[in-house]
Amino acid sequence: MARYHMNKKEREIHDRAELVRILRDGEYMSIALCRNNEPYIVTMNYGYDEARNTLYSHAALQGLKLDFIAVNPHVCASVIIDEGYVKNDCKHHYSSVVIWGAMAVIQDLEEKKLAMDVLLRELEENPAPLKKRFIKDDSSYDGVTMLKLEVRDMTGKASH
Numbered sequence: 001m002a003r004y005h006m007n008k009k010e011r012e013i014h015d016r017a018e019l020v021r022i023l024r025d026g027e028y029m030s031i032a033l034c035r036n037n038e039p040y041i042v043t044m045n046y047g048y049d050e051a052r053n054t055l056y057s058h059a060a061l062q063g064l065k066l067d068f069i070a071v072n073p074h075v076c077a078s079v080i081i082d083e084g085y086v087k088n089d090c091k092h093h094y095s096s097v098v099i100w101g102a103m104a105v106i107q108d109l110e111e112k113k114l115a116m117d118v119l120l121r122e123l124e125e126n127p128a129p130l131k132k133r134f135i136k137d138d139s140s141y142d143g144v145t146m147l148k149l150e151v152r153d154m155t156g157k158a159s160h
């Protein structure tokens with residue numbers, strides 16, 4: 001896809017480490033999906049694994065977003081660190097990343113485990129008790145859909 005230049009160049013984030021920081025600090029993403037020219041947007045928590053450049057999420061076994069992904073895995077997602085609207089200044093402070101990539105349901109059990117570990121590690125301060133509560137054994141993974149969003153490209157922008 002052709003890339004547009006950012007209008008406010010001074011706000012563009014070029015530093016890869018800063019893009020990674022936003023993805024690590026962010027807690028949820030809004031994902032734009034498309035099926036047969038019909039759009040759908042859905043918000044999900046995620047955990048970002050820098051080494052794999054992949055965002056992992058969990059979901060129920062069925063639902064509209066899964067139907068969309070099955071037809072068209074190509075998605076665009078946005079992560080925002082919202083630093084608040086500045087009253088009387090007509091400004092909003094933020095850091096955000098826009099991602100393009102492919103989203104898929106993870107089928108392999110070991111990969112599902114890895115995805116869950118990344119998700120809990122990134123969202124929770126102490127994931128062990130939570131994991132113990134919800135994951136009794138391997139069969140617990142049968143009751144959850146684990147999704148991966150492999151990042152193909154991303155851009156960042158900040159207004160401080």
Ligand SMILES: Cc1cc2nc3c(=O)[nH]c(=O)nc-3n(C[C@H](O)[C@H](O)[C@H](O)COP(=O)(O)OP(=O)(O)OC[C@H]3O[C@@H](n4cnc5c(N)ncnc54)[C@H](O)[C@@H]3O)c2cc1C
Nearest residue numbers: 028029042043044045046057058059060062063064065066
């Ligand atoms: C901050 C945040 C974090 C979330 N984290 C997760 C997560 O990690 N995993 C997860 O599975 N879900 C998460 N959700 C809920 C998610 O947004 C969806 O509601 C959920 O995933 C069901 O999506 P679905 O496509 O399967 O919808 P379905 O249950 O199939 O329902 C589809 C219908 O419900 C409507 N709908 C679905 N979601 C919403 C919504 N959020 N608001 C208004 N209408 C809606 C759709 O427009 C559609 O008409 C989160 C929501 C928020 C706001």
